[in-house]
Amino acid sequence: MAQQSLPKDKIKFLLLEGVHPSAVETLKRDGYTNIDFHKKALPPEELKQAIAGAHFVGIRSRTQLTEEIFESAKKLVAVGCFCIGTNQVDLKAATKRGIAVFNAPFSNTRSVAELVIAEAILLLRGVAEKNAAAHRGEWMKTAVNSYEIRGKKLGIIGYGNIGMQLGVIAESMGMQVQFYDVVNKLPLGNARQVPSLNQLLASSDVVSLHVPETGATQNMIGSAELAQMKQGGILINASRGTVVDIDGLSAALGSGQLGGAAIDVFPVEPRSNDDEFVSPLRQYDNTFLTPHIGGSTVEAQENIGMEVAEKLAKYSDNGTSTSSVNFPEVALPEHAGSHRLLHIHRNVPGIMSAINNVFSETGVNVSAQYLQTNEDVGYVVIDVDADYSDIALERLLAIEGTLRSRVLF
């Protein structure tokens, strides 16, 4: 697919799910004024219509960008996930169309870690149920089943950016930290990696999940795993709703196997704040049920708005793909007067020599070339002298394996 660069006011940004106004400000400051802003996610049919004319789309965790949606998005150049998770985007469908996907990998880690530590403290003290009882007029003054977090063992599943940050905070409050991860990780502070999930479950007072949604993490905590946990243990999930089997968790709370749980993410979440939240967990006082707000703080949202909007603007301005989740990362210098072409292709042998032949055969002088590849895709940015010709672009597009090619200047 070929694209000539457009004037900035013709480049359309579709922003969904009420991303922070800092995103709009950032884009406008960079000269992008054609912004279609929606406070909510759009239902699939409306989304198809809205995305058809968009060059960039910004979403959070609710909007599902499926193969079918991408099929309607013929002009789309890049996706910005204004969050950490990218499981809501069919990355393969994006990649095969040469669409770059960006996210904000760090901006809300602290917010999630703070919420989790607060929940661990409150659940170990039995505050969730005492609070619920007080709202009903009951007075539950007792020290039974009420514990300090100091000296207790926190088991973190998924020791990535959030898990590590949580571990550091927990340790500074006197907890012993252990973690389970599929990758060998450098433990921070006195944290300790354990070799198996079962070992972690059986020896932790509080278990907190911080894994991405993948095939391997689907229902990774079900009845069998909950049965491995210490009697009266606490489970916290602020990762993705598909990671915990909610019926299994409900049974474990009902039987007293678990002493409490804090769940921020659910297998099915209401589409909007106007819809009812349905869950078997609603019956338990010893739970905190929050509406997927682990990363929803003013600080995090403002930073995410700026960070992702900057990435989209930079990709649009000069082709820089740094920190893309599906694209090879190319960091490009500012452009010095010549033309810039982008060529995105399947990473197959021989394609670079075909590209270079185009320039030697058409007599277009290449002043700089930047190439990066990953397993699936090659991304090459070519700066050419002022005698750039349309023929070169046409011939680039004809190369077998081309996913997309466009002229930036």
Ligand SMILES: NC(=O)c1ccc[n+]([C@@H]2O[C@H](COP(=O)([O-])OP(=O)(O)OC[C@H]3O[C@@H](n4cnc5c(N)ncnc54)[C@H](O)[C@@H]3O)[C@@H](O)[C@H]2O)c1
């Ligand atoms: N509740 C919220 O609002 C909220 C906010 C931010 C992020 N999240 C979720 O939290 C997840 C984690 O975020 P992060 O920034 O720490 O991600 P990250 O990629 O930095 O860390 C994830 C860790 O999980 C590990 N992992 C992957 N598969 C595993 C498996 N099967 N078993 C054990 N470990 C496994 C990885 O090796 C990695 O260390 C995100 O993917 C997102 O879905 C939720």
Ligand SMILES: O=C(O)CC[C@@H](O)C(=O)O
């Ligand atoms: O903002 C959201 O919709 C979800 C945020 C969170 O789940 C993330 O992945 O960063």
